[in-house]
Amino acid sequence: MSRNTCGARRRSEATGLKLAGLLATVTAMAVLSAYARVTDAGAYQLAAQLPDRIWKGQAATLILRVQKGGRPADDVAACLAPAPLFASEEDVSDRTPAMGSDLGAAAEPALLPACVMAIAAIRTAPGVYQFTWEPDTAGRVNLRFTVGNSRLDAAVDVGSPPADPAILAAFALMATAILSTAWLMRRRRRQQGGST
Amino acid sequence: MNLLAIPWIKAALRSRLYPAVFQWITVAVFAVLLAAALFGPNNAGQNFGMALTWTVWWPLLPLSFVLFGRLWCAICPFAWVTDKVRKAVGVELSPPLLLRRYGLWVIAGLFVLVTYLEEAWGFNSDARKTGYLLLAVLLAVVFFGAFFERRTFCRHVCFIGAFAANYSRAGMLELRADTDRCRDCPTQACQRGASDAAGCPVFLYAPSLDDSGTCELCANCVKNCPRDAIRISTRRPGAELWSIRQPHLCNAVLAAMVAGVVLIERFAQLGSWNSLIATAGAWLHVDPNVSFPLVYGTLLAMFLTVPLVGLVLASLGSQAFDGRVSSAEVRQNLSFAGSAVIPLALAGHLAHGLDRLLMWSRTVPLAAAAMVGWFPGNNGAAWLPRCGILWIEVAVLALGAALALYVGYRLAQRQARRAPWLAYAPHGLLLLLLFAANLYAVAAMMRQL
Numbered sequence: 001m002s003r004n005t006c007g008a009r010r011r012s013e014a015t016g017l018k019l020a021g022l023l024a025t026v027t028a029m030a031v032l033s034a035y036a037r038v039t040d041a042g043a044y045q046l047a048a049q050l051p052d053r054i055w056k057g058q059a060a061t062l063i064l065r066v067q068k069g070g071r072p073a074d075d076v077a078a079c080l081a082p083a084p085l086f087a088s089e090e091d092v093s094d095r096t097p098a099m100g101s102d103l104g105a106a107a108e109p110a111l112l113p114a115c116v117m118a119i120a121a122i123r124t125a126p127g128v129y130q131f132t133w134e135p136d137t138a139g140r141v142n143l144r145f146t147v148g149n150s151r152l153d154a155a156v157d158v159g160s161p162p163a164d165p166a167i168l169a170a171f172a173l174m175a176t177a178i179l180s181t182a183w184l185m186r187r188r189r190r191q192q193g194g195s196t
Numbered sequence: 197m198n199l200l201a202i203p204w205i206k207a208a209l210r211s212r213l214y215p216a217v218f219q220w221i222t223v224a225v226f227a228v229l230l231a232a233a234l235f236g237p238n239n240a241g242q243n244f245g246m247a248l249t250w251t252v253w254w255p256l257l258p259l260s261f262v263l264f265g266r267l268w269c270a271i272c273p274f275a276w277v278t279d280k281v282r283k284a285v286g287v288e289l290s291p292p293l294l295l296r297r298y299g300l301w302v303i304a305g306l307f308v309l310v311t312y313l314e315e316a317w318g319f320n321s322d323a324r325k326t327g328y329l330l331l332a333v334l335l336a337v338v339f340f341g342a343f344f345e346r347r348t349f350c351r352h353v354c355f356i357g358a359f360a361a362n363y364s365r366a367g368m369l370e371l372r373a374d375t376d377r378c379r380d381c382p383t384q385a386c387q388r389g390a391s392d393a394a395g396c397p398v399f400l401y402a403p404s405l406d407d408s409g410t411c412e413l414c415a416n417c418v419k420n421c422p423r424d425a426i427r428i429s430t431r432r433p434g435a436e437l438w439s440i441r442q443p444h445l446c447n448a449v450l451a452a453m454v455a456g457v458v459l460i461e462r463f464a465q466l467g468s469w470n471s472l473i474a475t476a477g478a479w480l481h482v483d484p485n486v487s488f489p490l491v492y493g494t495l496l497a498m499f500l501t502v503p504l505v506g507l508v509l510a511s512l513g514s515q516a517f518d519g520r521v522s523s524a525e526v527r528q529n530l531s532f533a534g535s536a537v538i539p540l541a542l543a544g545h546l547a548h549g550l551d552r553l554l555m556w557s558r559t560v561p562l563a564a565a566a567m568v569g570w571f572p573g574n575n576g577a578a579w580l581p582r583c584g585i586l587w588i589e590v591a592v593l594a595l596g597a598a599l600a601l602y603v604g605y606r607l608a609q610r611q612a613r614r615a616p617w618l619a620y621a622p623h624g625l626l627l628l629l630l631f632a633a634n635l636y637a638v639a640a641m642m643r644q645l
Contacts, residue, residue, distance in 0.1 A: 160238030182342035
């Protein structure tokens with residue numbers, strides 16, 4: 001199904017597509033907002049459902065509804081190509097395997113007409129196509145859905161997941177333990193020094 | 197030239213505001229960086245703190261050691277944290293014997309660990325991971341500040357010391373004491389401290405100082421000295437390297453390791469890097485995409501080992517030509533010869549840093565804009581055309597290689613009993629090979645354009 005040609009980055013995308021099957025019915029509809037945009041340009045009418053919030057490094061499920069002549073269109077190749085508006089150093093210089101589906105900017109072709117450098121969809125129902133995208137570029141990102149000569153552009157904000165509260169709490173706890181232990185030791189030393 | 201002979205410099209260094217003013221600035225910047233790393237955008241290129249750290253501060257750091265010695269260490273925010281923690285709760289224990297004896301090896305180990313984490317686990321491209329790393333370092337700083345005297349962390353633990361010390365030795369600034377004036381000094385205030393300032397934070401005694409690898413140029417000794425014996429002088433780059441009296445073996449090892457780290461970072465930029473990763477994965481019988489940390493770790497170990505083994509073999513060859521092959525002689529030769537590798541490692545590091553600085557530092561204002569939700573577009577262009585940047589890197593590498601070869605020859609002249617040229621030949625060959633490897637990487641990048 002997937003026609004990803006991201007070279008070394010194929011693994012993470014493949015993982016994402018595997019995840020798509022698992023996550024599809026469980027999480028998809030719960031996190032989706034209303035239709036982001038509808039277009040009837042070209043032979044197909046496209047409507048995309050996007051999550052309210054997408055986090056960098058976490059898989060997001062995107063739904064594309066495809067119709068032709070008012071009827072669900074089956075057996076078409078639906079593609080997604082994220083094209084970040086902001087080229088980051090990471091995307092351009094990073095040649096190591098990415099941890100997410102890195103379809104980043106600059107050195108890589110951004111928007112391409114078919115599923116080259118893009119994620120192919122999995123059809124989950126008549127006319128309903130599902131993408132699992134794991135962005136590793138945060139910021140405002142342009143998404144382009146294409147089906148044949150029809151396309152739909154939608155910009156989404158990809159945020160960064162906040163720092164892990166458990167790690168912050170562990171840091172605070174350890175720092176407090178160190179400081180209080182040292183303070184007690186110093187006090188004891190001073191008391192011992194004063195009594196002799 | 198003694199900079200302390202210039203009145204305003206002397207007044208500035210004797211002022212209580214030095215280095216405090218600079219520390220306040222770096223502490224404020226560090227606070228912003230840490231907050232940005234933990235709570236800002238996760239992308240290195242969109243996170244102001246990350247962009248500033250990795251495209252400006254990190255590339256300029258080795259240059260600062262060359263120009264100003266370890267001045268950075270005097271104004272480092274971690275040094276400030278250490279001092280404040282000590283003042284508040286410090287127990288002031290002596291540094292552990294283990295650290296005093298093997299501190300340099302601890303630094304070397306931590307340097308390798310941080311390098312590995314950066315690349316294998318993407319710490320330098322992931323703001324959160326960088327934030328966690330900074331928190332871990334901060335915790336260590338708090339620990340050492342709370343329990344041990346002076347700046348034990350800076351002296352014996354900080355991984356930046358892995359190259360800071362060696363680069364400062366190759367640098368253009370030195371702090372020394374006029375030993376004639378120091379004779380019979382009853383106070384030894386430079387080390388012990390006086391009413392004007394605390395003693396040397398890194399345990400140095402100015403009259404015995406003949407090495408710029410540890411002094412932080414905090415100027416406490418300048419403030420404290422009752423006889424005005426301290427001088428801070430400019431000097432020729434590399435002069436200390438060929439006149440050093442007692443080089444430490446670990447410094448030689450660190451120089452070779454830094455040369456290896458620079459090389460692997462260079463090769464990671466090449467188009468052939470993915471095939472190298474794939475080959476290493478096949479060799480290890482693992483999928484490099486799944487086990488990237490293992491594959492990278494193996495490659496890192498190879499890149500670290502090759503210059504080191506080369507240095508050992510060169511020292512063996514050198515001693516053989518000189519007719520003295522004993523383990524003690526080879527060890528001593530190795531310790532000295534490591535000094536010759538320093539300029540080349542430094543040049544490689546500087547060139548690699550320049551690459552980042554000139555290519556990416558213009559993303560810093562864009563990252564600042566991105567932090568407040570404004571994306572002005574893909575305008576993070578380089579300062580110069582890529583080809584021009586690479587030629588500058590070639591020039592830096594050539595200068596470093598020339599200095600390395602010169603230092604190597606001067607050391608051979610000092611040490612060799614028979615023909616210095618013959619004793620020098622193995623090390624000269626090694627330096628040329630390291631230079632060629634760096635040049636190859638830059639040339640390959642040129643071909644990629």
